Amino acid sequence: MSASLKLLLATFFLLLNCDSLMGDDQHQEISLWPEGAVPDEPDNIEQRKKPTTVDSVGKMRIAYVDRPTLTVYKAPKQKANGTGVIICPGGGYNILAWTHEGVEIAQWLNSIGVSAFILKYRVPxxxxxxxxxxxxxxxxxxxxxVRSNAKEWNVDPKRIGLLGFSAGGHLTVMSGxxxxxxxxxxxxxxxxxxxxPDFLIPIYPAYLGDKVKKDKLSDLVVINKKTPPTFIxxxxxxGDRAYxxxxxxxxxxxxxxxxxxxxYSKGGHGYGLRKSNNPVHTWPDRCxxxxxxxxYLDKKSK
Structure with missing residues (x-):
């Protein structure tokens, strides 16, 4: 076999392998609502449109969403256990901390066999x-x-939870x-x-307190015997979020x-998966x- 033919074949198989890898790594983004059917949108919302920004360390912040989506991160086939988690990034309901409270969380969930779905909900x-x-x-x-696509995405429709940070943690509690x-x-x-949701994971959730009676939960936080199991x-x-x-x-x-x-004693707010000298960085292990x-990490029965 000539050197040129060997090179051609090697290139072919490399490209074939790359295409295969891309097929596994591509993350489908789907619209939540049909075109023109996003409910209750104010007419003048586009006047508040702001650009997405990326800081010096690569963290993306999405400042405007009028077409909500789900970005699908399917767990690797060899690890997939059938559990799915919808991720709600934080940002005060004004922006979405997309990288460190979205993408990085999806990657971590995939590493433990959980399929992840990052929710790009409406902001500001x-x-x-x-x-x-x-x-x-x-x-x-x-x-x-996610439930309607459970078979396609290899998740159990009875094992779908929400995980959210800060305002996204509040949205998680509101969903429950x-x-x-x-x-x-x-x-x-x-x-x-x-x-x-089958379970809830609010991480440093915000806005849970009553605005007037500071010593109680907001009336919007409804907890009863049907509330999903919850990890906090x-x-x-x-601040008062711990209380x-x-x-x-x-x-x-x-x-x-x-x-x-x-x-945890120390750590502040907005840390995501960030490593630190404080024990709070171990929260993913506890979760x-x-x-x-x-x-939820047991592989579902066929």
């Missing part, structure tokens, strides 16, 4: 009094879409509180699926809902342990 705030209202529509629709609420009119057959991680030095996270856990306990909370104890 449409309603200053209830900034979660339209994102909750997006979250409910996302849960239903109001899954029975009809937040939008039926669009298509996917809306016939249940919007109840927070730090003591994260309200503790109240959230107490409400879970009062209603006999399976829950786990980790309150993995909890998921394992709940049976």
């Amino acid at each position: 705030r449409r309603d200053p009094d209830q900034p979660h209202a339209l994102p909750l529509q997006d979250a409910q629709r996302a849960i239903r879409i 509180s109001h899954y029975e609420k009809k937040t939008y009119s039926r669009i298509d057959e996917r809306d016939d699926f249940d919007a109840r 991680a927070i730090t003591h030095d994260d 309200y996270s503790a109240l959230l856990y107490a409400a879970l306990k009062k209603n006999n809902v399976v829950g786990e909370i980790h309150i 993995r342990d909890w998921l394992n104890s709940m049976g």
Whole structure:
């Protein structure tokens, strides 16, 4: 075989292999709503449009979303256990911390066999009094879409949870509180699926407290015996968020809902998976342990 033919064949097989790898690594982004069917959008929202930014260390912040999407990160076939998690990045309902509270979290979940779906929900705030209202529509629709595509995406429709940070943690709790609420009119057959998450993972959740009665949870936080099992991680030095996270856990306990909370001494807010000298950087290990104890890391039976 001539050297040129060997080179040609080597190049062919390399490209073939690259295409195969790309097929595994490509992350499908799908629209939540049909064209023109995004519910309750104000007419003048485009006037508030701002650009997406990337900082010096590569962290992307999305400042405007009027077409919500899900980005699919399927777990590797050899690791996939059938559990799926919808990720809600934080950002005060004004931006989405896309990289460190979205993409990096999806990659971590994939590493433990969990398929991930990053929710690009609507920002900035449409309603200053209830900034979660339209994102909750997006979250409910996302849960239903994942359930409706469970077979295609190799997830168990009874093992679909939400994981969110800060405002995304609040959206996670809202999704577990109001899954029975009809937040939008039926669009298509996917809306016939249940919007109840099977478990919740709010990480340094924000906005859980009552604005007037500072010693209680907001009335929007509805905890009862049907609330999904919940894992919470927070730090003591994260302002009043630690206090309200503790109240959230107490409400879970009062209603006999399976829950786990980790309150670390130091770490502040917005750290994602960032390594530090503080024990809070181990929260993903504790979360993995909890998921394992709940049976969510066991491979689903065929």
